Amino acid sequence: MDLIARLRAGLPGEAILTDPDVTGSYANDMASFCEAGTPAVVVLPRTVEQVQHVMRTATELRVPVVPQGARTGLSGAANASDGCIVLSLVKMDRIIEINPVDRIAVVEPGVVNAVLSRAVNEHGLYYPPDPSSWEQCSIGGNIGTASGGLCCVKYGVTAEYVLGLDVVLADGRLLSCGRRTAKGVAGYDLTRLFVGSEGSLGIVVRAVLALRPEPPQQLALAAEFPSTAAACEAVCEIMARGHAPSLLELMDRTSVRAVNAMAQMGLPDTTEALLLAAFDTPDPAADLAAVGALCTAAGATQVVPAETAAESDLLLQARRLTLTALERVKSATMIDDVCVPRSRLAEMLDGTAAIADKYDLTIGVCAHAGDGNTHPTVCFDAADPDESRRARESFDAIMALGLRLGGTITGEHGVGVLKKEWLARELGPVGLELQRGIKDLFDPLGILNPGKLF
Amino acid sequence: MDLIARLRAGLPGEAILTDPDVTGSYANDMASFCEAGTPAVVVLPRTVEQVQHVMRTATELRVPVVPQGARTGLSGAANASDGCIVLSLVKMDRIIEINPVDRIAVVEPGVVNAVLSRAVNEHGLYYPPDPSSWEQCSIGGNIGTASGGLCCVKYGVTAEYVLGLDVVLADGRLLSCGRRTAKGVAGYDLTRLFVGSEGSLGIVVRAVLALRPEPPQQLALAAEFPSTAAACEAVCEIMARGHAPSLLELMDRTSVRAVNAMAQMGLPDTTEALLLAAFDTPDPAADLAAVGALCTAAGATQVVPAETAAESDLLLQARRLTLTALERVKSATMIDDVCVPRSRLAEMLDGTAAIADKYDLTIGVCAHAGDGNTHPTVCFDAADPDESRRARESFDAIMALGLRLGGTITGEHGVGVLKKEWLARELGPVGLELQRGIKDLFDPLGILNPGKLF
Numbered sequence: 056m057d058l059i060a061r062l063r064a065g066l067p068g069e070a071i072l073t074d075p076d077v078t079g080s081y082a083n084d085m086a087s088f089c090e091a092g093t094p095a096v097v098v099l100p101r102t103v104e105q106v107q108h109v110m111r112t113a114t115e116l117r118v119p120v121v122p123q124g125a126r127t128g129l130s131g132a133a134n135a136s137d138g139c140i141v142l143s144l145v146k147m148d149r150i151i152e153i154n155p156v157d158r159i160a161v162v163e164p165g166v167v168n169a170v171l172s173r174a175v176n177e178h179g180l181y182y183p184p185d186p187s188s189w190e191q192c193s194i195g196g197n198i199g200t201a202s203g204g205l206c207c208v209k210y211g212v213t214a215e216y217v218l219g220l221d222v223v224l225a226d227g228r229l230l231s232c233g234r235r236t237a238k239g240v241a242g243y244d245l246t247r248l249f250v251g252s253e254g255s256l257g258i259v260v261r262a263v264l265a266l267r268p269e270p271p272q273q274l275a276l277a278a279e280f281p282s283t284a285a286a287c288e289a290v291c292e293i294m295a296r297g298h299a300p301s302l303l304e305l306m307d308r309t310s311v312r313a314v315n316a317m318a319q320m321g322l323p324d325t326t327e328a329l330l331l332a333a334f335d336t337p338d339p340a341a342d343l344a345a346v347g348a349l350c351t352a353a354g355a356t357q358v359v360p361a362e363t364a365a366e367s368d369l370l371l372q373a374r375r376l377t378l379t380a381l382e383r384v385k386s387a388t389m390i391d392d393v394c395v396p397r398s399r400l401a402e403m404l405d406g407t408a409a410i411a412d413k414y415d416l417t418i419g420v421c422a423h424a425g426d427g428n429t430h431p432t433v434c435f436d437a438a439d440p441d442e443s444r445r446a447r448e449s450f451d452a453i454m455a456l457g458l459r460l461g462g463t464i465t466g467e468h469g470v471g472v473l474k475k476e477w478l479a480r481e482l483g484p485v486g487l488e489l490q491r492g493i494k495d496l497f498d499p500l501g502i503l504n505p506g507k508l509f
Numbered sequence: 510m511d512l513i514a515r516l517r518a519g520l521p522g523e524a525i526l527t528d529p530d531v532t533g534s535y536a537n538d539m540a541s542f543c544e545a546g547t548p549a550v551v552v553l554p555r556t557v558e559q560v561q562h563v564m565r566t567a568t569e570l571r572v573p574v575v576p577q578g579a580r581t582g583l584s585g586a587a588n589a590s591d592g593c594i595v596l597s598l599v600k601m602d603r604i605i606e607i608n609p610v611d612r613i614a615v616v617e618p619g620v621v622n623a624v625l626s627r628a629v630n631e632h633g634l635y636y637p638p639d640p641s642s643w644e645q646c647s648i649g650g651n652i653g654t655a656s657g658g659l660c661c662v663k664y665g666v667t668a669e670y671v672l673g674l675d676v677v678l679a680d681g682r683l684l685s686c687g688r689r690t691a692k693g694v695a696g697y698d699l700t701r702l703f704v705g706s707e708g709s710l711g712i713v714v715r716a717v718l719a720l721r722p723e724p725p726q727q728l729a730l731a732a733e734f735p736s737t738a739a740a741c742e743a744v745c746e747i748m749a750r751g752h753a754p755s756l757l758e759l760m761d762r763t764s765v766r767a768v769n770a771m772a773q774m775g776l777p778d779t780t781e782a783l784l785l786a787a788f789d790t791p792d793p794a795a796d797l798a799a800v801g802a803l804c805t806a807a808g809a810t811q812v813v814p815a816e817t818a819a820e821s822d823l824l825l826q827a828r829r830l831t832l833t834a835l836e837r838v839k840s841a842t843m844i845d846d847v848c849v850p851r852s853r854l855a856e857m858l859d860g861t862a863a864i865a866d867k868y869d870l871t872i873g874v875c876a877h878a879g880d881g882n883t884h885p886t887v888c889f890d891a892a893d894p895d896e897s898r899r900a901r902e903s904f905d906a907i908m909a910l911g912l913r914l915g916g917t918i919t920g921e922h923g924v925g926v927l928k929k930e931w932l933a934r935e936l937g938p939v940g941l942e943l944q945r946g947i948k949d950l951f952d953p954l955g956i957l958n959p960g961k962l963f
Contacts, residue, residue: 154850154852155748155749156745156748156749156850156851156852157850157851157852157881158748159850179750179751180751200694201694203692207691207692208691212692212694214698215669224939228939229939230939230940230943231937231940232936232940234848234916234917235850235915236848236849236850236880236881236882236915236916236917236920237661237662237848237851237879237880237881237882237920238657238661238666238848238877238880238881238882238917238920238921239848239917239919239920240654240655240666240705240917240919240920240921240922240923240924241917241918241919241924241932241935241936242705242924242932242935242936242940242944242962243702243705243706243710243944243947243948244668244698244701244702244704244705245940245943245944247698247701247702248697248698248701248702250698251694251696251697251698252697256697268751268752268753269751291610294609294610294612295609295610296633297633297634297722297723298722299722336791337790337791337792338791394688394690394691394692394693395690396608396610396611396613396689396690397610397611397691398608398610398611423692425691426690426691426692427611427690427691427692428690428691428692461689461690462688462690463688463690463692463693463694463695464695465693465694465695466690466691466692466693466694467692467694468694469694470694470695470696478695478696481695481696482686482695482696483685485678485682485683485684486684486685486686486696486699489684489699489950489951490696490697490699492950493697493947493950494697496943496946496947496950497943508696
C-alpha cells in the first residue's frame with residue numbers, strides 16, 4: 056500500500072489505523088440518512104507537523120481527506136468518502152494557554168468543549184458556545200460547523216469566539232490567520248472564512264478563542280402556553296422589550312411528552328408549548344418576574360419560576376434531553392435546523408405543524424426560540440419505505456418554509472451531505488459561484504472533504 | 510468622453526460630476542501622507558440599479574472604481590487613483606427598516622452612523638459601533654474599514670453587527686449574502702469577507718445590521734496615574750477581575766495637555782496618564798467604586814468618579830477631542846493604530862515613548878486601553894523634511910513594535926494606502942497569497958479600488 060507506506064514516513068505506527076473493522080467505525084457522524092463511504096485509512100496525528108505530512112501525502116497522491124472531530128455533527132459533514140484518509144484531530148487535545156488578562160484561550164482542535172469550559176471556569180472565565188453535545192464535541196468540530204447552542208440568544212455562536220487560527224492547507228503549508236488581540240482589521244477576514252467551512256478549506260490545528268468573564272449562575276422559569284403562537288408572541292415581546300435572557304427555549308407538546316415518557320421529568324403534559332427563559336444577570340429574580348408578566352400577558356396559563364439553581368438546572372436538563380427523547384418515539388429521526396427571523400417564529404411553528412399533518416407524521420419541535428432557530432424533528436419508522444419517503448419530503452418542506460419566511464436552511468448544524476442541494480437554493484447562482492471559487496482557491500485539487508457543502 | 514457618455518446612459522445628469530474643481534475635492538479621505546490621484550469622474554448613484562450600471566460600465570471600459578463613503582477614513586483607502594470613477598455612496602442614505610422584535614436595521618450604505626444611532630434609540634435600541642467620526646462617517650464606510658470606536662471593549666467592532674449584505678460585484682451582478690436571522694451557517698461567510706475589505710471586493714449597497722437593547726446611561730470615572738505602566742496595570746487588573754466597562758480609555762500626558770491647550774477642559778496637566786472608565790450597567794456607581802479601588806491599588810494618585818451623566822459626558826468629550834487637539838501641536842500629524850494583547854499594553858506605551866525619544870519627536874498617545882488598541886499620534890512639522898522623514902520612520906517603528914508584541918498593524922483604521930507594505934509583513938507569504946487569490950476571484954480585472962491593501 057503506497058498510501059500507507061507514505062503516511063508511515065511521517066507518522067508513528069499507532070497514529071495509523073488500517074483494520075477495516077476499526078476504520079469502518081470512523082465512517083459516520085451522528086446525522087441520519089447521509090451517504091458515507093469506506094475510508095482507506097484513519098490517521099490520528101498529535102502534532103502540526105504530522106498533519107502537514109498527511110496533507111502533503113494526500114496532495115501528492117490525490118487522495119481525499121475527511122477531517123473529523125468527535126463526530127457528533129448532525130449533517131454528515133464528517134462522513135467518510137470511499138478511499139479517503141480520515142484525519143481525526145481528537146489526539147490533538149491540549150489546552151495550550153488560558154489568559155485571564157487577554158481573555159483568550161489557545162487550544163488544539165481536539166479539546167472537548169466541556170473540558171475547555173470547565174478549565175476556563177477555574178480562572179473565572181466563560182467560553183459560551185454550548186452545543187447539546189458539549190460533553191463530547193470538540194472545539195475543532197465546533198469551528199468546522201460554526202456550532203451554536205442554548206447560550207446563543209445572549210452570547211452568540213462559535214464564530215464570534217474565534218479570533219485566530221492556525222490552519223494546515225490542502226498542500227501541507229501552514230497558515231496563521233487572525234490575531235490574539237481584541238481588535239484587528241489587517242486584510243480580509245480569513246479566520247471567519249474557515250469557521251463553518253466543514254473542513255473543506257483547510258485543517259484547523261490551533262485556535263485562539265475569546266473568553267468572557269463568568270456570569271452569575273443563571274435562574275430559569277417555565278411558562279405553559281395554550282398554543283405555540285402564544286408562546287412565540289411572548290418570545291417577541293420579551294426580545295422587543297430589551298430583555299437579555301441567557302436562554303429562551305421552546306418545547307412543543309410532542310417534545311414535552313417525549314421527555315416525560317423517557318425521563319419522568321414531570322413536565323406539564325397537557326400544555327401546547329412550554330417556554331423556558333433564564334437570566335444570568337445580577338438580579339435574575341427581577342428579570343424573571345418581568346418576563347413572567349409578559350408571558351402571562353401573552354396568554355400563559357402558568358408561569359413557574361425556579362427558586363434555586365438546582366431547580367433551574369432540572370428545567371434545562373429536560374430541554375437538553377429533548378432530542379434523545381424524540382429519538383425514542385419511532386425507530387428513526389431526522390432533525391432539522393431552520394432559523395427564521397424571530398418575528399416569523401409563530402408562522403414557522405404553525406407551518407411545521409401543518410406539514411406534520413399533511414405528511415401524516417409525528418414532528419416534535421424544540422427551538423432556540425429567542426434566536427428563531429427551530430429544530431423540527433421528524434420521527435418515523437425507517438423500516439417503512441413510504442413513511443421514510445414522507446419523512447424526507449417533510450424535512451425538505453420544512454426548509455422550503457424556512458426560506459419562504461426569510462430564514463436559512465441551517466442555523467447551527469451546517470450543510471454537510473444532508474443539505475447540500477438546499478445550500479444552492481439558499482445562496483442563489485451568484486453566491487454559489489463565489490463560494491465554489493473560494494473552495495477552488497483553497498483546495499485546487501478538490502481533496503478536502505469532497506462531496507460536502509456543494 | 511466615451512466613459513461619461515456611457516455613464517449617462519444609466520445615471521441622471523445630476524449624479525455625474527465632471528468639473529475638475531469639484532471632482533478634485535473627492536480625491537482624498539482624511540489620512541495624511543497618502544498618495545491620491547485625479548478622478549476622471551465622480552458618480553453619486555441613488556439606486557442599486559445605478560450602481561450596477563456604473564460597475565458594468567467600469568468593467569466594459571476597464572476603468573478603476575474607487576468607492577467612497579463620507580471620506581473620514583484615516584488610511585487613504587478612499588483616495589482616488591488617476592482616471593478612476595469615484596463612486597460615492599452618500600446619496601444612498603435611506604434607513605429602510607428598524608425592527609425591534611428581530612433587533613435589526615436595514616440600511617443603505619450612505620446612512621451616517623449618528624443618524625442611524627439616534628433613529629434606533631427612538632425604538633429603545635442601540636447600534637454600538639461609534640468611531641470618533643460618528644457624526645460624519647457612513648455605515649458603508651464603517652463596513653468597508655471594519656471601524657471600531659470607544660464602545661468596542663464591551664460591544665465589539667462593526668464586523669460583529671453586520672448580518673447580511675447586498676453587494677454589487679465588479680461586473681455589475683448583485684450578490685445577496687448573509688441573513689436577517691440571529692444565526693445562520695449556510696456556506697462560507699462571504700458577509701464577513703466584505704467587512705474590512707475597503708471596497709476592493711465589491712460595492713455594498715445595503716446592509717442588515719444587528720442591534721442591541723439600549724443600555725442604561727453610562728457613568729464614568731477619571732483616574733490619574735504617575736506612569737503609563739501603572740495605568741496599564743490597572744487596565745489589566747480591571748479586565749482580569751471580570752469587569753465589563755463600556756469604555757476604558759487612556760490618555761498620556763501629551764494628549765491631556767493638548768486637550769487642555771485647545772479646550773480648557775481642566776484635565777490634570779501634571780499627570781502622566783489619565784484613565785477613563787465607564788459602566789452602563791444597572792448599578793454603575795458600584796462598578797465604578799470597585800474599579801476605582803483597583804486603580805488606587807495600581808498606584809493611581811487620584812480617582813474622580815463622575816456624579817452625573819453630564820460630568821461623564823464631559824470626560825468623554827475630552828477623550829474624543831484628543832486627535833483634534835494633537836493636530837494643533839505641530840503642522841501635521843500621523844495617527845497610528847496598533848493593537849496589542851492588553852497584557853502587553855504597558856510595553857507598547859513604554860516602547861512608543863522610547864521611539865519618540867529616539868526620533869526626537871512629540872508623539873501623543875491615546876488608547877482604547879481595554880482593547881490594547883493604541884493611537885500613537887506623531888506630531889511634526891511637515892515643512893521640515895528631516896522631521897517629516899523622522900515622523901514616517903517613527904510611525905513605522907511603532908508598527909514594528911506592535912508586531913513584536915504579538916499585535917496587529919491596524920486595530921480599526923484599516924490598511925488603505927498608508928500601511929500596505931506593512932500588511933504583507935503581518936500576513937506573511939502564505940496569508941498574502943490567499944488574500945490576493947480572493948481579490949482576484951472577486952475582481953479578476955483589478956478595477957475595484959486598485960492600489961489599496963496590497
